[in-house]
Amino acid sequence: MIAEPSAGTYFDPRMETLDRERLVEHQLERLRAMLREVLASNRFYQRKLQPAGLTDARELSDWEAFRRLPLTTKAELVADQAAEPPFGTNLTYPLERYVKLHQTSGTSGGVPLRWLDTEESWDWWARLWGHVYRGAGVGPGDRIFFAFSFGPFIGFWAAWEGARKVGALTLPGGGQQSVQRLATIRELGATVLLCTPTYALRLAEVAAEQGIDTAASTIRTTIHAGEPGASIPATRARIEAAWGARCFDHCGMTEIGATGFTCQEQSGVHLIESEFIFEVLDPSTLEPVPTGEQGELVITNLGRLGSPLIRYRSGDLVRFTPERCDCGRTFGRLPGGILGRVDDMLIVRGVNIFPSAIEDVVRQFTEVAEYRIELSRVREMAEVTVQIEPTSADLAGALAERVAAALRTRIGLRMNVAAVPCGSLPRFEAKAKRVVRLN
Ligand SMILES: [Zn+2]
Structure with a gap:
């Protein structure tokens, strides 16, 4: 069985080309390892899983048993944190083990969710971003400019940490106005721009007002978080034209992790199946949809043991294909990325x-x-x-x-x-x- 990449080192890109049979074995093994920890001490999941008949990870014999586990919803998490503020009960370890706090923007559900990470799970996040950067062809020698104010939103903090996993240099762009950021990009020779798709266009707009030609800048790659725009063909084309760069998408959620990325083929969003279990369910019947059909993405993370999510309803509508990509990766893909929110x-x-x-x-x-x-x-x-x-x-x-x-x-x-x-x-x-x- 495949050894875990050890904490503090580069992530293991070999996982991206594992044959799917071994990938599935790897998932089941990681799942059991996680459940051993979670069932022992995580009050939130003890309350959910024990009534469903699961008290010992060894009882999870196969995928059928997994699919009988209850789903987790955002509403449950919000209610749990309201009942036991400020962090709720989805904590596997004593509070002293946690080193990072982030929270969701609260735009769709109204109430922000707070989320804690341990040193190990924060390193896991960084490894996820290793996959994102590798997909975009970013590595040693690259200088990544973060056009972002570093608030409690997790996306860019995780991206910042992840740059170490591929050996790239990080350039902080917090506390700067757009004009200053454009100057920093030029002075420091940034090669990668990390921001929301909206802000990539805004920055180009400000540059045009200043008579700066962003298409001629040192930026050769843009990577986006926070919004689905980079998978929308017209938006992607517009960003690529404005910056003279190739534009890559990434998807993820504060409470679950960075789940996917686009590769050089730009043939949809690859899901990081070595670190998550993904299911696509009909949002009304909650039954699996036939492969390739539209449904809601349901996610289990395998490396965030301190604050895990098991069969979490993402609210994102997707289509999934397990077909091998021309890039050689065996990780399945979402053609068209996230198609929209169930609620939207x-x-x-x-x-x-x-x-x-x-x-x-x-x-x-x-x-x-x-x-x-x-x-x-x-x-x-x-x-x-x-x-x-x-x-x-x-x-x-x-x-x-x-x-x-x-x-x-x-x-x-x-x-x-x-x-x-x-x-x-x-x-x-x-x-x-x-x-x-x-x-
Ligand atoms: Zn690919």
Whole structure:
């Protein structure tokens, strides 16, 4: 059986090409090892798993037994932390063992979740980012600029730690305005830009105002976190054109870990199956969907023993393929990345659409600087208005008509498109909030 990469060293890229049969054995072995620890002392999972008949990890004989374990939801975690503040009961070890605190943004569920990591689980996070960087071809000699204010959001902190695993140099960009960041990138010869997709575009916009040509900069690679934009073809193309760079996606969640990355083939998001167990379930029946069909991604992490999640409902809709990628990795993939959130799917006049589909159309128009989707209910019918901010005021009317026509053709729906004054829509540095519900 494969040895664990030891803490403090580089991660083990051999896991990425393990044949799938051995990968599955490896998962089951890691799962049992985790359950031994968790069942002994984690009150949250003792309460969930013992009534389900699991009191000893040795009883988990096969995958059928695993699939009978109860699912975990975000609502349960929020309720647990509210009942036993400030950290809740999903803790396998005494509090003194934990060295890192992060929290979720709280944008979708309202209440932020707090999450603790031990030294071992923080090192695990760094190894996950080793996979992300390797996928993007980042290694020794690279200088990674973090255009990010280092708050309690975990994504960039983990990315920062992970750079050590591939031997790259980290350049902190916190506490700087966009103009200063552009100067730092130039002065320090940064080769990789790490930020949200939204901010990559914003930074390029500020650069253009300053007469700086970002496409000619030293940045050759961009890696994104916080939002799904880097898997939306039109957004990715726009970032690549603005920076003269190749753009890579990554996905993950504060409470679960960095779960996936794109490789040089850019043929979807690879899931890090050596560190997680992934299932795709029908969100209404909670039964597995046939391979390749759309369903909700359900995740079990295998290396965060201090604050684990078992069969966690991510709320993300995906399609999964186990087919080997041209890059040689055997890790399965999500073609198109995360398609949308279960909660974000809009039903407009009987048509199901995700905000990402609207983004893919709107971002193809280089004359649109920023956009926002407003949702309202008119006589019990959902209505969508897409606000677009043109790069120049004289484009407004004609541009709105062209965007509306493209949305009608591509999505098959008539949507109101309204041009708003230049500079009037909010710009975002961390997670963008572009879908607004009016009533
Ligand atoms: Zn690949």
